[in-house]
Amino acid sequence: MSALPMLLASGLIAHAEPWEPEGRTPPAPATGPVVGGTSTSRTCFPSGLSVYGERVRTGGVVLVGSVIGAGSADEAAGQEGLAHLVEHLWFRSDHAGAAGLFVQQRAEGLWLNAQTTRDHTTYLVGGPVERVEELLRREGARLAAPLRGLDEAAFAVERAVVQNERLQGHEQDGQVAIDELMAALYPPDHPYAHPLAGTVHSLDSLHLSDAQAFTAAHYRPANASVHVVGEVALGSLGRLVQATFPPELLAGGPGGSTDPVSCPEPSLAAPSAWEPPTPARVDPQVVRAHVSSPVALAAWTLPPGFTATSAMGHSVASIVEFTIYEDLGHDVDCWLWDQRQGSALICALDLEGVMSKRQVAASMVKAGSRVWKDPRYDWDRTYQNMRWILAADFVDQGDQRWSAASGISFQRMAWIHATGKPDYVGSLYGLIATPTLHQAQEYTGAWLRRERGVSVLVLPYDKDPEDPADAPPAPSAAPLPPPVAPLAPTVPQGPPTTAELALLAAQPAASLRVSQRLANQLGMVILPGQAGNQVRIELVLPFPSGTRREAVLALASTPRLSTFEGDLHGRPFSRAPWYVGGGWIDLTRRGSHAVGVSGANTELEGLMYLVRRRLEQSAMITNLTSSFRGAIREAARQRALNPQVLADRLRWQRLVGERPRPGDIDQAVAEGVAGVSDMDARRWLYALLQPQHATLVVTGAVSPERVQAAAARWLGDWRPEEAVRLVADSPPPLPAVPDRQAHVWDQPGTHQHRIELSCRLAGAASTLSPAQELAGYWLDEHLFRRVRVERGLSYTPAAWVEAAGGTVLLHASILADERSSGQAIGLLLEGLQRLGEGLPPTEVHAAQRALATLRRQELRTAAGLASLAAAEAEGRTTWQEVQDWPARLAEVDGAAVAELMRWCHGHEVITVIGEQAAVQAQLDLAGLSPPPAP
Secondary structure, three states: OOOOHHHOOOOOOOOOOOOOOOOOOOOOOOOOOOOOOOEEEEEEOOOOOEEEEEEOOOOOEEEEEEEEOOOHHHOOOOOOOHHHHHHHHHHHOOEOOEOOHHHHHHHOOOEEEEEEOOOOEEEEEEEEHHHHHHHHHHHHHHHHOOOOOOOHHHHHHHHHHHHHHHHHHHHHOOHHHHHHHHHHHOOOOOOOOOOOOOOHHHHHOOOHHHHHHHHHHHOOHHHEEEEEEEOOOHHHHHHHHHHHOOHHHHOOOOOOOOOOEOOOOOOOOOOOOOOOOOOOOOOOEEEEEOOOOOEEEEEEEEOOOOOHHHHHHHHHHHHHHHHHHHHHOOOEEEEEEOOOOOEEEEEEEEOOOOOOHHHHHHHHHHHHOOOOOOOOOOHHHHHHHHHHHHHHHHHHHHHHOOOOOOOHHHHHHHHHHHHOOOOHHHHHHHHHOOOOHHHHHHHHHHHOOHHHOEEEEEEEOOOOOOOHHHOOOOOOOOOOOOOOOOOOOOOOOOOOOHHHHOOOOHHHHHHOOEEEEOOOOOEEEEEEOOOOOEEEEEEEEOOOOOOHHHHHHHHHHHHHHHHHOOOOOOHHHOOOOOOOOEEEEEEOOOOOEEEEEEEEHHHHHHHHHHHHHHHHHHHHOOOOOHHHHHHHHHHHHHHHOOHHHHHHHHHHHHHHOOOOOOOOOOHHHHHHHHOOOHHHHHHHHHHHOOHHHOEEEEEEOOOHHHHHHHHHHHHOOOOOOOOOOOOOOOOOOOOOOOOOEEEEEEOOOOOEEEEEEEEEEOOOOOOOOHHHHHHHHHHHHHHHHHHHHOOOOEOOOEEEEEEEOOEEEEEEEEEEEOOOHHHHHHHHHHHHHHHHHOOOHHHHHHHHHHHHHHHHHHOOOHHHHHHHHHHHHOOOOOHHHHHHHHHHHHOOOHHHHHHHHHHOOOOOEEEEEEOHHHHHHHHHHOOOOOOOOO
């Protein structure tokens, strides 16, 4: 697992020869993915505001977003972090009597997110399409008055949240490495060189008046665009905006007309001249961070993005990735950041298990600068394949752009805002298909040189002192800012009716559901007619792992399925003459293997072929090499030093006992692998790969007939040579529920405390009941309001429930400032106590409505429906139970939730990671006395 997971945006590209199954021919090469399935519109108003619409089948979900053409590069000196803080304050704005739109919309079960980059600030909210008028009215109100209703107290609380988020990104997620990389890539006075999230000192110096001046300068109609994606009537979108937006956002002046005007012609011309900035330094920079494994980063500047050269930049990123891999022999990910003042091509290489880390970091720039210079490779063929991959990737992205779980919407909206071209998918496809190999060679030869490249080596934190210039102030006795007035959501207070809760919208998808078995007894569930051009295939395989023996055998079998891991652009199949959008192998909530691929629906045959190829390849591998056994032992040793892993394992063992956690490679399992024979592992694998126990789930814009034909051709004769009955040993009994325990792991140098809690809930263990789901949702909202909104103690408090280990666990997690974690723990325990006392009807009713809305939106997506079908294949639920879920949710009351808590409140296992002395003081503040650290 990478130390910087949010940075690894693309997969490995490498050479291999296509494989042909015996007696069959692989699918013919596609001439390129088909782009289409959507229609777009652009409406412009006299004020300069542009409204973009995109009609796409989304199952009743609509996304409404706004893009502001200003980001961190527009901040004045000394105000670093202001653009990001304004993004947060936007959600606190108070309109039409709603005390904070963020709180209100979350309470209504709507999906919200935002992102600040160096050039843009992007906002997005998703909900049922029937609420599009209401969502547009709220968006217009916020654009007209971004900071309405805010005072200094609310500003101080949200500034504390942003400071906490900054610390989280720097100390926990390694964002400091990207800041260092950009500071090396650009001169000190360049607007891209300063930290995106600011510094402790710059944030402390900001005031509400600074935010007001920033929005007055940049949050103007001429610098903004609005985006609506979903099943909307594009012809009436302009009139809908006229009816919902304040006139001052549309008219060119006071009293002016609000009627649409002609839009300026979009332009994607490349810049006539561009001088790359001189790197501030080229020697590898070493950065210390609380990352799980070391990472090497390399970067080069390219001409400004959002132009025709951007398309070549995306193509070349894949070629650079290929070149570095071939030179260094390590997996690497490269991607392009499109930027106005000079784009950045960035590569990340995970150094887990690499001995010569400094040498590899220094070699990345050298390797990436060798593009096109190695005569061993057929660059014409490779470049053509890369362009097909990228072009189809945009098709795949376009099909997922409306998904509430996807960050692609931010990229799409920013690109459309900058170019004025509403057809994101079609435009990028056309651009990428245009450049020739010669153009790409000439283009990259001018920029990808060793003297223009920089590298950074990110190492896990040690006890070296940090730079005092950016250290947070010492703990002070001064009180935190007083909390703002409680923000009560404006939601209906009466009990919801069953009809209100029955908004799942799963019925239309379920009515199209096709179930059957192939001749070899492989089960199939087909969910046709989903949005766009995407198809998603998921093969669910039984994978019981109830004992350590089971876990050892499963781990030993993992290499047989390793070709599924990561992106399917991997070494064995990068030369396949078709595109697949992505692939994964994962453990489902019940412990089964879920092996998946996705891509354009025109490549259905190729997707099925790759699934079959993985199965065939898995059966051929039989040797457990000594290097693999050694790697497992080394991974266990590294994990034994990771406080987060140790804390998770302790909570698991206290509440669930000796059952192995999925994917948890502890020392016992590592030693067990050394004693597993090849025959043991082979028999386990054959027991796993039995079609009569597997289910193929296919979701997408494909007909059942096509799916059935492709599945029969490539998987219909799949029969492993050996049939072994897979029997899971009986798991050990659950341990007694412990009294409340608090444990501390010392992590010197951190300025935050990671607080995590788990406890057992009463109720069924195989799946989650509506009451259990409601308890987790209510606690999540309670922490959001009490910890984040009212006091600003944390950026991402969260709570959720999980059916695992033969029981149901309630989890909570808070990452709080070292001075505030005691208060955060107190508020967390307060929430548990309220759940145990019984929630009042008004809060139960509000949670029921929000939870039903969230479930409806989830089941309106292809991924959500595929997940549900996989759950049915595992025996965790049925379609009938899904249909009955609203009625069961309507029966939940405060007493039912309180009954769940009889094993929880007062019996929690709490772990805190941070500096020992500071943690102890905060635990004393919360009234907890931890035992000695394990």
